[in-house]
Amino acid sequence: MENSLTSSSNKNWVRLKPLSRSFYERDTITVSRELLGKVLIVSGNGGSGASMTAGRIVETEAYHGDDLASHCSRGETPRCAIMFGNPGVAYVYFIYGNYEMLNFVTEKKGYPGAVLIRAVEPVFGETLMEKRRRRQPRKLWTSGPGRLCRAMGIRMLHNGHSLEGPALFVADDGQRPSRILSSPRVGINAAKERMWRFFDGDSEFV
DNA sequence: TGAATGATCACG
DNA sequence: GTGATCATTCAT
Numbered sequence: 001m002e003n004s005l006t007s008s009s010n011k012n013w014v015r016l017k018p019l020s021r022s023f024y025e026r027d028t029i030t031v032s033r034e035l036l037g038k039v040l041i042v043s044g045n046g047g048s049g050a051s052m053t054a055g056r057i058v059e060t061e062a063y064h065g066d067d068l069a070s071h072c073s074r075g076e077t078p079r080c081a082i083m084f085g086n087p088g089v090a091y092v093y094f095i096y097g098n099y100e101m102l103n104f105v106t107e108k109k110g111y112p113g114a115v116l117i118r119a120v121e122p123v124f125g126e127t128l129m130e131k132r133r134r135r136q137p138r139k140l141w142t143s144g145p146g147r148l149c150r151a152m153g154i155r156m157l158h159n160g161h162s163l164e165g166p167a168l169f170v171a172d173d174g175q176r177p178s179r180i181l182s183s184p185r186v187g188i189n190a191a192k193e194r195m196w197r198f199f200d201g202d203s204e205f206v
Numbered sequence: 207t208g209a210a211t212g213a214t215c216a217c218g
Numbered sequence: 219g220t221g222a223t224c225a226t227t228c229a230t
Contacts, residue, residue: 063225097212186226
């Protein structure tokens with residue numbers, strides 16, 4: 001017998017299909033909201049063995065071209081060039097000398113947009129997440145953009161990687177948050193009036 | 207509350 | 219080349 005919510009079988013998550021490019025090729029704010037409740041699935045361990053982790057997205061932030069807080073607010077630079085490119089691609093950057101941040105490129109090619117993934121709830125591969133997050137309590141495994149990248153093995157090598165699978169993708173398993181809330185973005189000084197942080201109001205991981 | 211830690215970008 | 223800044227995290 002398998003319970004779809006509690007089973008630890010890989011197959012439940014592996015069988016999920018990646019959302020297609022068209023999901024991402026839309027308004028960044030729409031994509032930010034619709035990503036809540038979807039499942040992020042990451043496979044591979046930098047060549048050092050098989051691994052898979054999965055987490056339900058519970059917190060996102062929108063960034064786009066007409067936005068003083070965006071990396072692309074002053075036009076195209078080497079780092080943010082990927083935001084001008086194809087949607088449905090990972091934009092990963094390294095910051096504060098320590099942390100990777102995972103984003104998904106949105107909007108039509110030529111207009112820069114991305115969604116920052118700020119928190120997920122672990123749903124698969126928790127043993128591996130715990131190991132990667134060394135002794136931290138469960139709630140600190142994936143609550144925060146740097147933490148979730150650590151827990152799920154997301155590195156700079158994922159920058160530019162397609163989100164149409166199989167190494168890194170998002171899938172819809174039918175679950176949706178019952179309450180979506182919004183607020184100003186975290187750690188941002190510019191454009192504070194924009195309520196472009198979206199989160200699951202019932203999640204303990206935000 | 208502040209240190210850690212290194213890539214990025216604007217400037218010249 | 220230089221220095222200020224940074225979509226953070228963790229320990230004090």
